[in-house]
Amino acid sequence: MxxxxxxxxxDDRLRLSPITRRALAKVFPDHWSFMLGEIALYSFVALILxxxxxxxxxxxxxxxxxYRGGYAPLDGxxxxxxxxxxxxxxxDVRAGLLIxxxxxxxxxxxxxxxxxxxxxxxxxxxxxxxxxxxxxxxxTMLTLALANGFTGYSMPDDLLSGLGLRIxxxxxxxxxxxxxWLVSLGLGGEFPSDEMIPRLFITHVLLVPALLVxxxxxxxxxxxxxxxxQFRGPGRTEHNVVGSRLWPSYALRSLxxxxxxxxxxxxxxxxxxxxxxWLYGPFAPAQSTSPAQPDWxxxxxxxxxxxxPPWEFRxxxxxxxxxxxxxxxxxxxxxxxxxxxxxxxxLRTRDRRPHHLLDRPRDHPVRLSVGVAAxxxxxxxxxxxxxxIIARLLRLxxxxxxxxxxxxxxxxxxxxxxxxxxxxxxxxxxDAAGIGGLTRA
Ligand code: HEM
Numbered sequence: 001m002x003x004x005x006x007x008x009x010x011d012d013r014l015r016l017s018p019i020t021r022r023a024l025a026k027v028f029p030d031h032w033s034f035m036l037g038e039i040a041l042y043s044f045v046a047l048i049l050x051x052x053x054x055x056x057x058x059x060x061x062x063x064x065x066x067y068r069g070g071y072a073p074l075d076g077x078x079x080x081x082x083x084x085x086x087x088x089x090x091x092d093v094r095a096g097l098l099i100x101x102x103x104x105x106x107x108x109x110x111x112x113x114x115x116x117x118x119x120x121x122x123x124x125x126x127x128x129x130x131x132x133x134x135x136x137x138x139x140t141m142l143t144l145a146l147a148n149g150f151t152g153y154s155m156p157d158d159l160l161s162g163l164g165l166r167i168x169x170x171x172x173x174x175x176x177x178x179x180x181w182l183v184s185l186g187l188g189g190e191f192p193s194d195e196m197i198p199r200l201f202i203t204h205v206l207l208v209p210a211l212l213v214x215x216x217x218x219x220x221x222x223x224x225x226x227x228x229x230q231f232r233g234p235g236r237t238e239h240n241v242v243g244s245r246l247w248p249s250y251a252l253r254s255l256x257x258x259x260x261x262x263x264x265x266x267x268x269x270x271x272x273x274x275x276x277x278w279l280y281g282p283f284a285p286a287q288s289t290s291p292a293q294p295d296w297x298x299x300x301x302x303x304x305x306x307x308x309p310p311w312e313f314r315x316x317x318x319x320x321x322x323x324x325x326x327x328x329x330x331x332x333x334x335x336x337x338x339x340x341x342x343x344x345x346x347l348r349t350r351d352r353r354p355h356h357l358l359d360r361p362r363d364h365p366v367r368l369s370v371g372v373a374a375x376x377x378x379x380x381x382x383x384x385x386x387x388x389i390i391a392r393l394l395r396l397x398x399x400x401x402x403x404x405x406x407x408x409x410x411x412x413x414x415x416x417x418x419x420x421x422x423x424x425x426x427x428x429x430x431d432a433a434g435i436g437g438l439t440r441a
Contacts, residue, residue, distance in 0.1 A: 024247035040113035042261040050103040059085035060201035079282040086156040102269025111297040124358040151204040162283030171327030303384030365424035373417030
């Protein structure tokens with residue numbers, strides 16, 4: 001057969017068969033939670049495929065353009081070229097709205113899958129020696145994914161995205177001494193600058209995706225070198241991996257997952273509206289939309305800004321405005337804590353051994369309770385980003401909603417963390433299969 005001849009010709013020249021045979025025999029654990037990372041990977045592929053299509057039509061410029069097209073309320077109005085091109089993409093380009101919305105949904109699912117994957121790694125202790133490097137790479141990829149989501153929905157230059165950029169520039173400006181300098185370095189002038197959209201574009205379609213591709217490749221290479229970790233079970237030891245071989249069973253299963261991810265993203269893109277920029281209107285510095293919510297993955301930052309009281313300080317004569325604490329300090333501490341966790345845990349437990357068998361979350365009540373408390377804290381912040389919607393739904397003054405959320409922000413994580421600790425300890429002592437078994441015991 002022609003394929004056999006081709007394979008043999010390649011093998012003669014490149015000696016690929018030993019590497020390929022070893023790669024195809026690689027064993028993958030069968031647990032479902034290992035698929036979360038794959039969902040993230042496949043959403044990223046979907047982002048690249050749909051993103052390339054968008055670049056054919058998106059005009060990365062803040063210069064004036066008259067919109068002429070199928071969306072009658074804007075027909076004949078002058079807006080930025082970026083905004084006009086996104087309205088054109090949504091209303092006038094064949095399959096434009098489908099691809100745009102699939103791209104946006106892919107971003108939403110991408111970050112959700114990364115966060116779930118990271119939580120799985122955290123709660124099962126998969127970050128312990130020798131996998132600390134992959135944990136650090138994973139946290140960096142999360143940071144880059146958040147950054148690219150933000151730059152992505154800032155590019156259409158609509159009223160909502162302009163508001164988001166305005167908020168981010170205020171946070172950066174709040175850094176004492178260097179804040180305003182950093183903003184003009186990044187934007188090439190004061191907000192809103194003419195350079196803003198072209199720079200966002202290059203960052204969004206080139207710099208961050210290239211970094212992500214490099215890091216994903218490194219992440220997977222390290223994974224192959226170190227082999228998968230696995231849950232305890234019959235026949236599983238620190239020195240083997242029990243599961244399915246890459247070829248044929250795992251590859252086919254993974255291909256099916258890829259098809260599912262694409263199917264779900266395109267179904268969402270075709271059926272569920274997201275970011276209807278034509279309804280928001282073009283960005284104008286003196287206007288804002290209401291209600292105004294960002295995508296869920298940056299909502300924790302928005303929630304923190306809404307909850308933090310308007311306190312300002314002067315340090316050595318320099319004003320430290322309110323956004324500095326919920327924006328710069330909280331954001332910085334969040335990622336610092338994520339980067340530092342494997343090393344902080346090692347310092348506490350003094351456990352320097354390599355681990356290839358995973359913990360069950362209950363095996364480590366302290367880690368479980370810290371993780372649950374942290375997730376609860378950020379969940380309250382995400383909810384706080386919808387304070388205006390909650391106030392409207394409950395017919396309450398928004399200040400009352402804020403006051404309740406401020407209390408919940410401190411009380412709920414402590415309660416959730418304590419509950420997780422007690423349940424984990426009880427499960428461990430009773431050696432129960434699950435919480436149901438614990439109640440019976
Ligand atoms: C980590 C990967 C990525 C994330 C998280 C992401 C996210 C986003 C988001 C949320 C938007 C706003 C979509 C909207 O208008 O509703 C967007 C827009 C856009 N993205 Fe991406 N994206 C990623 C990668 C890419 C890549 C690789 C390309 C191109 C090669 C690309 C090209 C574009 C273009 C041209 C737009 C503007 C058009 C528009 O807003 O409709 N993106 N992106």
